[in-house]
Amino acid sequence: MGEVMQIDVITLFPAVFDGPLTESMIGRARAKKIVAIRIHNLRDYAEGRHRVTDDRPFGGGPGMLMKPEPIFRAVEAVAGKNSRVILSLPRGKN
Numbered sequence: 001m002g003e004v005m006q007i008d009v010i011t012l013f014p015a016v017f018d019g020p021l022t023e024s025m026i027g028r029a030r031a032k033k034i035v036a037i038r039i040h041n042l043r044d045y046a047e048g049r050h051r052v053t054d055d056r057p058f059g060g061g062p063g064m065l066m067k068p069e070p071i072f073r074a075v076e077a078v079a080g081k082n083s084r085v086i087l088s089l090p091r092g093k094n
Contacts, residue, residue: 005035008078010071012053014039038078045073 009017017039021027029035043051046067054064075085 004033006080007035007037008040009037010040010042010045010074010078012042014041040074040078042070042074045077046070 011017017037021030021037021039026035026037030037042053046053047069053067053070055067057063057065071087079085
């Protein structure tokens with residue numbers, strides 16, 4: 001059989017992925033070792049006692065923004081030499 005596709009997901013909500021990744025085609029692909037999916041908690045890459053990953057917008061305004069440092073640390077720790085990194089945007093499609 002060919003090489004196993006490795007997918008790493010970095011998220012603030014790792015438990016959300018427990019159920020969906022064991023069902024349907026993805027679950028069967030994982031069972032057959034066609035794809036390996038690892039879930040990483042972004043808070044593991046945050047600093048400080050409370051492992052905070054967001055902050056207020058610079059200059060004020062409503063809402064919160066993700067801190068880039070934990071994201072960079074997580075990607076650097078997880079990505080390999082030939083990895084493709086896909087970042088989603090909060091606004092969705094333009």
